[in-house]
Amino acid sequence: MGNFFRGIVRSSAFIRKEIFEILRQPRLVATLVLGPFLILFIFGIGYRDQPTVLRTLFVAQPNSAISPQQIETSVKSVGSQLTYAGSTANLDDALNRLRHGQVDLVVVEPVDAVSTIKSNQQAVFTFYHEEIDPVQVTYISYLGWLFVGEVNQEVLRAFAVQGQKEAVNLHASLQDAHQNLSDMRQAVQSGDQVVAQQKQQQLIGNVDAVSLGVATSLGLLDSLKQAQGTAAANANPPQNTLTDLQQNISQLGTSTDTTDQRLARIDKMDKDLTDLDAQLTEFKSIDPSIIVSPFRNKTKSIANIQPTTAEFFALAVLALLLQHLAVTFAALSIVRERNVGTMELFRVSPLSAAEALIGKYLSYMLFGSVIAAILSALLIFTLHVPMLGNWWYFALVIAAVLFSSLGIGFAISIISQTDSQAVQYSMIILLASVFFSGFIMSLDMLWAPVKVISWLLPTTYGTLLLRNIALRGADPNWGLLAALIALGLVLMLISWQLMRRLITTSE
Amino acid sequence: MTLISPTETGQPQPVLVKDSIISARHLTKKFGGEFAVEDVSFDVPRASIFGFIGPSGSGKTTTIRLLTGVYTPSEGDVSVIDRSPAHFSQRERALLGYMPQLFVLYPTLTVWENLNFAASLYGMGLFRGKRLAEALKFVELYDHRGKLARNISGGMQRRLSLAATLVHDPQLIFLDEPTAGIDPVLRRKFWDHFRELKAQGRTIFITTQYVSEADNCDLVGVQNNGRLLLVDTPQGIRHRAYGGDMVDFRTDQPFDFEAEASLRSLPFVRAKTVRTGPDSMRIIVNQASSDTPQLMAWAQRQNIQVKTVEEYMPPFEDVFVELMRTEVKNG
Numbered sequence: 066m067g068n069f070f071r072g073i074v075r076s077s078a079f080i081r082k083e084i085f086e087i088l089r090q091p092r093l094v095a096t097l098v099l100g101p102f103l104i105l106f107i108f109g110i111g112y113r114d115q116p117t118v119l120r121t122l123f124v125a126q127p128n129s130a131i132s133p134q135q136i137e138t139s140v141k142s143v144g145s146q147l148t149y150a151g152s153t154a155n156l157d158d159a160l161n162r163l164r165h166g167q168v169d170l171v172v173v174e175p176v177d178a179v180s181t182i183k184s185n186q187q188a189v190f191t192f193y194h195e196e197i198d199p200v201q202v203t204y205i206s207y208l209g210w211l212f213v214g215e216v217n218q219e220v221l222r223a224f225a226v227q228g229q230k231e232a233v234n235l236h237a238s239l240q241d242a243h244q245n246l247s248d249m250r251q252a253v254q255s256g257d258q259v260v261a262q263q264k265q266q267q268l269i270g271n272v273d274a275v276s277l278g279v280a281t282s283l284g285l286l287d288s289l290k291q292a293q294g295t296a297a298a299n300a301n302p303p304q305n306t307l308t309d310l311q312q313n314i315s316q317l318g319t320s321t322d323t324t325d326q327r328l329a330r331i332d333k334m335d336k337d338l339t340d341l342d343a344q345l346t347e348f349k350s351i352d353p354s355i356i357v358s359p360f361r362n363k364t365k366s367i368a369n370i371q372p373t374t375a376e377f378f379a380l381a382v383l384a385l386l387l388q389h390l391a392v393t394f395a396a397l398s399i400v401r402e403r404n405v406g407t408m409e410l411f412r413v414s415p416l417s418a419a420e421a422l423i424g425k426y427l428s429y430m431l432f433g434s435v436i437a438a439i440l441s442a443l444l445i446f447t448l449h450v451p452m453l454g455n456w457w458y459f460a461l462v463i464a465a466v467l468f469s470s471l472g473i474g475f476a477i478s479i480i481s482q483t484d485s486q487a488v489q490y491s492m493i494i495l496l497a498s499v500f501f502s503g504f505i506m507s508l509d510m511l512w513a514p515v516k517v518i519s520w521l522l523p524t525t526y527g528t529l530l531l532r533n534i535a536l537r538g539a540d541p542n543w544g545l546l547a548a549l550i551a552l553g554l555v556l557m558l559i560s561w562q563l564m565r566r567l568i569t570t571s572e
Numbered sequence: 573m574t575l576i577s578p579t580e581t582g583q584p585q586p587v588l589v590k591d592s593i594i595s596a597r598h599l600t601k602k603f604g605g606e607f608a609v610e611d612v613s614f615d616v617p618r619a620s621i622f623g624f625i626g627p628s629g630s631g632k633t634t635t636i637r638l639l640t641g642v643y644t645p646s647e648g649d650v651s652v653i654d655r656s657p658a659h660f661s662q663r664e665r666a667l668l669g670y671m672p673q674l675f676v677l678y679p680t681l682t683v684w685e686n687l688n689f690a691a692s693l694y695g696m697g698l699f700r701g702k703r704l705a706e707a708l709k710f711v712e713l714y715d716h717r718g719k720l721a722r723n724i725s726g727g728m729q730r731r732l733s734l735a736a737t738l739v740h741d742p743q744l745i746f747l748d749e750p751t752a753g754i755d756p757v758l759r760r761k762f763w764d765h766f767r768e769l770k771a772q773g774r775t776i777f778i779t780t781q782y783v784s785e786a787d788n789c790d791l792v793g794v795q796n797n798g799r800l801l802l803v804d805t806p807q808g809i810r811h812r813a814y815g816g817d818m819v820d821f822r823t824d825q826p827f828d829f830e831a832e833a834s835l836r837s838l839p840f841v842r843a844k845t846v847r848t849g850p851d852s853m854r855i856i857v858n859q860a861s862s863d864t865p866q867l868m869a870w871a872q873r874q875n876i877q878v879k880t881v882e883e884y885m886p887p888f889e890d891v892f893v894e895l896m897r898t899e900v901k902n903g
Contacts, residue, residue, distance in 0.1 A: 068662065071695025078692030082681065089680045089720075406676030413640045413670040413746075414693045415662035 072420050079424025080431070083398070087432055097436055101386045102443045109375035109448055117204065119169040119194075120150040124159050126174050135219060136174075142215040146208055163195055170194055170205065172212070190216070221357035232349045235275055239342045242271035246338065249317075250331045253324060265317050268334075272314060275341065276307045303344055306337045313337075370451050372536050379450045380535055381504050383440055384527030387463065388470040389495050391433050395474025396487040398425055399564070404484065411568050418564035426471055426557070433467040434460075445535075453538030462534065462541060465549045466527040472556020473523070479563035498524040523549060593618045593744055593775045594639060598648035601634050608634040610798040611648070616777060616791070621770050623789030624779040625892065631798040632779040633673050636748050639777065640670050653744060666694055669742030673749050673779075675729040679722030683713050683732055686721050690736035700739075707735040710765065712758065727753040734762070738769075745769070747778040751785065763788045783892040794892070796899055810886060813894040816842050817860035818884040821867065822852040824877040831874055838870060854884060 087094065123136050133152045140149045150168050153159050159171040175181060175188035182188055192209040196202050249264035251257075287302045313330045316322070322330070348356075402408050411421065441459070444450045452459070473494060481487040499505060501515065502524035508516060519525045526549035533539045594616035601609040609631040616622040624632050637643040638650055641657030650657060653664055660668075677686040687707060691700050708714040711731035716724060721732065734750050751759045763785065766776050770790075778789070786792045786806050793803045802812060811817060821835075827847070835855065836845060840863040842856040857863035860883040871878045886894075 068695075071662075074692050074695045074697070078689050081692075082678065082685070082689050085685055086678065086680050405678065406672060406674055407678070409637075409642055409672050410670065410676055410690075410693070412642050413665065413668055415665040415695065416693055417662065 071415070072417070075416050075420040076424035076427070079421060080428040083425060083428035084432060087394075094436075097390060098439050098443075101382060102440060102447075105375065105379050105382055105444065105448060108378070109373075112375055114374050116146045117201065118145060119147055119205070119208065120167075121147045121170040121172055122150045122159050122162060122168040123152040124156050124171060124173040125152050125154055126176050126178075127154065129174055130179055131174060131216075135216075139212060139215040139219055142218075143208060143211045147212065160193060163193055166195075170208075172209075218354075218357050222353045225353035225356040229349050229353065232345050235345055236342065236349075238271050238274045239338055239345065242268055242275065242338050243335070243342075245271060246331060246335055250328065250335075253327050253331065256324075261317075265314060269311075269314050272307065272310050276311070303341060306341055310334055310337050310341075368536075369453055369538050370536065372451060375448070376450045377532070377536070379444050379448060380531040381502075381524070381528040383437070383444065384466055384531055385495075385498055385502070385504055385524045386440070387433060387437055387466050388473075388498060388522070388524045388527065389491070390436060391429060391467050391470035392474040392477065392494050393488070393491045394429050394432070395425070395471045396477040396481065396491045397484060398429075399475060399478035399567070400481045400484060400487045403482075403567075408567065416568065418561055418568045421568065422475065422557070422561055422564050425475070426468075429471050429474075430464065430467055433471075434464065437463045437467070450535065452535045454534035455540070458534050458541050459531065462527060462530040462546065462549075465546060465553065466523045469523040469526075469549055469553035469556060472553050472560055475560035476556060476563060479560065479567055494522070498522050501525070503528055520548070521552070523552065526552075591618045592616055593653060594622075594777065595651045596635075596639070596648070597650070599635070599638055599645050599650055600647035601631075601638055601643055602646040607798045609638065612795070612798075612800045613648075614793055614800060614803045616775060618775055619770055619773045620790040621766055621776045621778065621788065623786045623792040624777065624795060625783055625786050625792060626779075626795035627896065628781070630795045632795055633748055634798075635795070636670075636746050636777065636779060640668065640746055666740070667743040669737040669740065669745040671733050671737035671745075671747045671750055673752075675721075675726070675733055677721055677729075677732060677736060680720060682718055682720055683708065683724065683728075684717040686732060687717075687736055687739060691739050694740035696740055703739060707739045710738075711735045727755065727758075730754055731758070743774060745774060745776045745778075747776060749779055749781055752781055759785075783888040786888045786892075794895055796896060801895060801899060806888070809895070810888075810891050813891045813898070814842075814856050814886070815844075816856040816858050817863075818854055818886060819857055819860055819864065819867065819881060820848065820852065820854050820884045821881050822849075822879045823871070824851065824879055826850040827853060831876060834874060835870070838866070840866060851879075 121140060123133075125131070125133070125136075136152065137149045140147045147170070156171075156173060159168075159173075162168050163171050171193040173191040173193070175190060178188035190209070190213055192205060194202070194205050196205060245264045245267045249261055249268065252260035252264060287304075313334045317327055317330055399408075402411070441463070445452045474491070477490040477494075478487055481490060497518060501511065501519045502522045503519065504524065508519055508525070511519065526545055530541050530545055530549070534541060592615035594614075596615075597613050599609060599612040600607065612631075612635060624635065626632050634643065638645055639652055639657060641652075641660055644658050652660075653667060655661075655664055678689070681689065684704065687704050688700075691704060696703070705714060708717055711734055713724075713728060713731055713735065716728065721729060724732070730750065730753050734747070737745065737747065737750075751762055754762065759782075766778070767788070770776060780786070786809070789806065791803060792806055792809055794801045794809065802809065804812060827850070832845065832853070835841060835853070836843060840858045842858075844856055846854040848854050857867070864881055864883075867881060868878060
């Protein structure tokens with residue numbers, strides 16, 4: 066029998082031994098399979114993808130310009146995140162209720178907002194909360210920003226409503242201006258200078274009246290058009306039209322103009338008035354809410370599906386769990402050999418470090434693959450986590466995650482002196498994976514040098530690759546997969562060297 | 573066979589043994605400045621049983637570990653199968669069998685699975701079932717082959733360890749207290765098997781806490797406080813312990829003081845005599861075989877009717893105690 070075949074026999078001893086030892090612990094196997102599945106299942110049915118609702122109490126200032134109804138409207142506009150819990154004039158009482166958990170948020174209206182704004186400063190709404198969770202604090206800041214935005218829009222909307230009301234009067238002034246211009250045309254054609262001058266004065270009065278209202282009303286409309294882009298922005302703004310009108314009216318009386326020139330000016334003025342009238346009609350027809358908030362957003366994903374939060378996290382959990390399983394099993398494996406005393410037998414026997422390690426790798430790969438297959442099947446067929454991609458690629462990524470994780474585990478195992486040391490190291494790897502693998506927060510939120518830790522963790526690769534395959538239906542990112550396998554190979558090499566030292570080097 | 577002889581300083585000096593399979597020279601192992609084994613030299617002839625006895629903590633296990641390559645010597649040289657254990661090849665390791673002092677197999681595997689694992693470790697072929705069964709039958713564990721190792725007794729675990737050590741039919745076998753916790757009947761069976769293995773050309777290096785078992789060895793090394801006191805045949809060790817052979821001398825009438833003084837004055841009789849009864853005495857002579865006729869002649873001259881004269885073989889426990897007592901006395 067050749068030495069190569071004997072090597073296979075020696076490695077196979079470990080495959081059998083490890084599998085038998087694991088199967089002798091059915092409770093452990095059941096926990097490994099059912100534990101994560103149940104956690105995901107309960108998370109899936111228990112997780113409500115809804116934002117936190119904050120009971121919000123308002124502190125109104127004496128002689129407030131904002132009515133409780135306006136406040137309530139603003140609150141409702143923000144969305145379901147805020148619920149109106151009433152209004153009070155006493156800040157201390159409101160803060161007391163906040164401290165006792167009767168409300169979640171106290172919003173204090175700015176003192177004498179009108180004077181502040183008149184003095185060219187922004188009036189400030191103050192939001193009091195009792196949160197210590199940084200995520201919740203950010204959430205409250207965001208809600209505050211939304212709320213103030215709604216209040217600002219409410220003010221602008223009132224302004225637009227007022228502008229539309231005034232537009233009715235402007236329309237009458239424009240009608241008068243049209244009539245006076247028509248009379249003026251007749252007077253110019255008939256050469257009646259007295260009537261012409263009389264109508265010119267009346268027209269000046271009409272245009273002045275219009276200009277006061279149009280400047281604000283049509284200014285809003287013009288801003289809207291400006292915001293729409295180049296085509297609309299090229300149109301003559303109402304303010305320019307008014308300026309043209311006023312210039313033409315004042316120049317109508319100049320003696321240098323011929324009759325034809327004066328009639329041409331009247332035609333131009335007639336056109337401008339018609340234009341203003343049309344813009345005013347358009348302004349009146351637009352909903353004030355649209356005028357103050359002309360744009361809204363709509364998001365559309367070009368991805369094939371939009372997974373739920375539980376579905377999105379399920380694959381990260383799978384990657385994390387497989388890594389933890391492989392790291393823990395491998396970490397305990399060699400340290401236990403040492404504690405049981407078998408390492409002494411190995412040293413005397415013809416067993417090489419590579420043969421022992423290959424046997425252990427294969428046994429745990431086999432065991433991990435079975436666990437992964439059962440868990441994947443449960444996730445996909447029971448929890449209905451989408452699987453849009455290729456099953457072979459999925460299996461390849463799982464195998465690569467297990468392979469790399471075993472490398473970490475064996476390295477831990479060889480440097481650990483006791484079971485508890487190995488478990489501690491494994492827990493540190495788990496903790497690092499939760500924080501640095503993109504499991505709970507995106508990798509983009511990490512400082513670049515810290516990302517080195519992320520890329521040393523198989524979960525980081527596994528999460529990205531599995532999500533891409535299962536949720537996007539894409540092929541694996543081959544570069545990422547190659548990096549994961551390379552990481553596994555480097556770790557295997559390190560483990561082999563450490564194991565060699567352990568088995569072949571005497572004390 | 574030439575054996576080690578004590579020198580004037582009391583330190584055994586190695587004498588080359590022809591065809592030795594193990595050869596240790598000034599072997600020393602220190603742990604943090606403490607000597608576990610100190611300046612130990614001996615040879616183990618091929619196809620022999622070499623017993624290593626000594627009190628607990630005397631360095632027997634450390635010596636075995638130095639010989640098997642588990643430890644490297646702090647000083648000195650060791651050659652096992654003509655090679656330093658630190659540089660054993662896989663083929664050379666396959667020639668060794670090693671049974672550690674403690675049970676080092678897997679508690680969650682069955683007796684059969686443990687033995688199968690040990691056989692695989694030595695690269696035994698796939699059709700090894702018969703050999704495994706034989707090994708288990710030898711240690712009387714075949715009927716327990718389906719039991720988990722953690723559920724069998726300590727003695728059974730020792731037997732399983734022994735089966736695992738012998739399953740691949742090694743040429744050089746290191747056994748660290750293989751008979752500890754084994755009942756006397758099975759212990760005798762083990763020794764019968766060890767002698768059978770020796771007859772087949774195997775060499776056995778064995779440590780034991782049963783000093784009486786030294787009688788089963790071809791050579792015995794006595795170790796104390798990490799130092800090898802002597803290496804000799806069991807008979808030679810007895811001789812050394814008491815300064816000669818012991819002879820029980822019984823007459824038909826009680827000894828009187830005159831006769832006893834006369835007996836002590838004989839040149840081949842050592843000073844120390846022990847009365848074992850009114851008409852019997854245990855004396856130490858240079859060589860029992862050559863001195864017994866002279867003893868009979870002396871009795872005739874003294875008109876003493878001798879009932880029996882026979883060599884007394886003291887139990888090895890007594891020999892060992894005597895050796896340790898001498899060691900303490902000599903500092």
